[in-house]
Amino acid sequence: MIHWQVIIPLLLFLIVIFGIGIWANKQVRTSNSFMQEYFLGGREMGGFILAMTMMATYGSASSFIGGPGVAYNTGLGWVLLAMAQLPAGYFALMVLGKKFAIVSRRIEAITLIDFLKKRYDSNIIILLSAFSIIVFLFASMTAQWVGGARLIETLTGLNYTSALLIFAASVLVYVIIGGFRAVALTDAVQGTIMIIGTVILLIGTVIAGGGVENIMQNLVAENPNLVSPFGADGNLTPLYVSTFWILIGLGVIGLPQIAVRAMSYKDAKSLHRAILIGTIGIGTIMFGMHLIGVFARSVVPGIVIGDKVMPIVTLEVLPPLLAGIVLAAPMAAIMSTVNALLILVSSTVVKDIYLNFMNPKATEQQIKKKSYWVTSIIGLAVVIFALNPPELLIWLNLFAFGGLESAFLWSVVFGLYWKKANKYGAISSMLVGLTLYIAIDRLAPHIFGMHTVTLPIAVSFFTFIIVSLTTHKVKKLEEFHF
Amino acid sequence: MQDKRFKVAHKEALIGVGLVVINFAVWFGFAYGLGSGDPLEYRYVFGFPAWFFYSCMAGTVFMIVCIWLAMKLFFQDISLEEEDEQK
Secondary structure (H helix, E strand, O other), X not given: OOOHHHHHHHHHHHHHHHHHHHHHHHHHHHOOOHHHHHHHHHHOEOHHHHHHHHHHHXXXXXXXXXXXXXXXXXXXXXXXXXHHHOHHHHHHHHHHHHHHHHHHHHOOOOOHHHHHHHHHOOHHHHHHHHHHHHHXXXXXXXXXXXXXXXXXXXXXXXXXXHHHHHHHHHHHHHHHHHHHHHHHHHHHHHHHHHHHHHHHHHHHHHHHOOOHHHHXXXXXXXXXXXXXXXXXXXXXXXXXXXXXXXXXHHHHHHOHHHHHHHHOEOOHHHHHHHHHHHHHHHHHHHHHHHHHHHHHHHHOOOOOOHHHHHHHHHHHHOOHHHHHHHHHHHHHHHHHHHHHHHHHHHHHHHHHHHHHHHOOOOOXXXXXHHHHHHHHHHHHHHHHXXXXXXXXXXXXXXXXXXXXXXXXXHHHHHHHHOOOOOHHHHHHHHHHHHHHHHHHHHHOOOHHHOOOOHHHHHHHHHHHHHHHHHOOOOOOOHHHOO | OOHHHHHHHHHHHHHHHHHHHHHHHHHHHHHXXXXXXXXXXXXXXXXXXXXXXXXXXXXHHHHHHHHHHHHHHOOOOOXXXXXXXXX
């Protein structure tokens, strides 16, 4: 059965997104520096847009679909865990902060790898970084793509393949023609929808549940642990939950899709506004969506598949038109993550591989052509993989977040703030971080009761310092103020 | 020559680290300080268990106020561009 009242808001949303893509394409065509425009939006983002694009890129299918589903089964302890994401709103922007922005302007960096290249002067680092970005982000793109298609499938009753094609077409067109500016501007729309959708649904759920007190009583009656910080089974230990701060709060600095945003804003004022707005936005979404998941247990009991909690609750507690607006939120979350990854992978291929190794003397015209082509081909490749996702990609996607963080976190932070950081330290910490992450995940996940990412981040931290100190030889880097 | 801008940037990065430490302390302290007992004997604030209210709700609002204050009081509006007028 197709709910037209639900679908109309979704269609309107897609039309707005398309319009933005076409408008951004005009900017791309008239800009005098194609690459800076297409991959960084000309470094012109203001505070609101920066905040929304950070938040929307970070908030993905898991914040709107997966997370509430787990919260439904775990209780308030999962909301507590989700709140470890609050620093994602301010920490990355404050720590990368103005130094990253100043340095990247000075060395004319367009990608995170540009920055690493200038700082460490090593081809191995470029290749290693490019390889991890392409592999991990391609895998997470595929996973998000599958999520988007599944969502359309549930909402419209279309089959998976048509749902996937609709979703892909709507994302690909505006990203290919509009570049980063289209990505950031659509993120602003998508981010706003995510916040509004969360607030509407939270209010609707509380009303449908007969108020907070009533909901809490129901939960306590079912299982008192649902309202404790330890989770329904009591297995969320303080140590385990605390180590999530590393994965989803602090380590976010090491995610290339986040770092690249920290070099694309206009001025200091934009940064200040973005930090405040972004933190409020992330706080609202993470708190709201996960709490909705918990409340849903009392409002709509007996949902078996976690991923269906959010759509079912929405259709249950809201009138159709409002439900359409709210269901545009997970759609927006998925699109805004996918579009950021697509343009990032494309910039890695064009700027870091093609221009560095294959054709350093490419003309503006050649770069332009390559960029459009590369973005289109990667986009289509993802669609093909998403039709029937191979085992390997699903596996890689699970590593994407932690893997990128293990690889990049310290190279970026030390590269920015520690004079003695050198390429040997960076390479060894990247390799140690990545290998250890995969090894621990395979052999002993949750080792010592901590999240898998904890040890790799800690060990690569010490590796970086020790190797850098023992091989110390860094030339003076005026640009970095060393 | 450009010393001042980097000094400002370094100070602000440290403020970021400080805020995270505060954030973690508030979050952890209230959650496990108030929430470790028997769930049937929890105190409730506005319908929520007290640990949850203070750690996830009041704590979040408190952090947002701290960040707002940090922006107002410590973060400086400096130029990010290359200055052409080299002396």
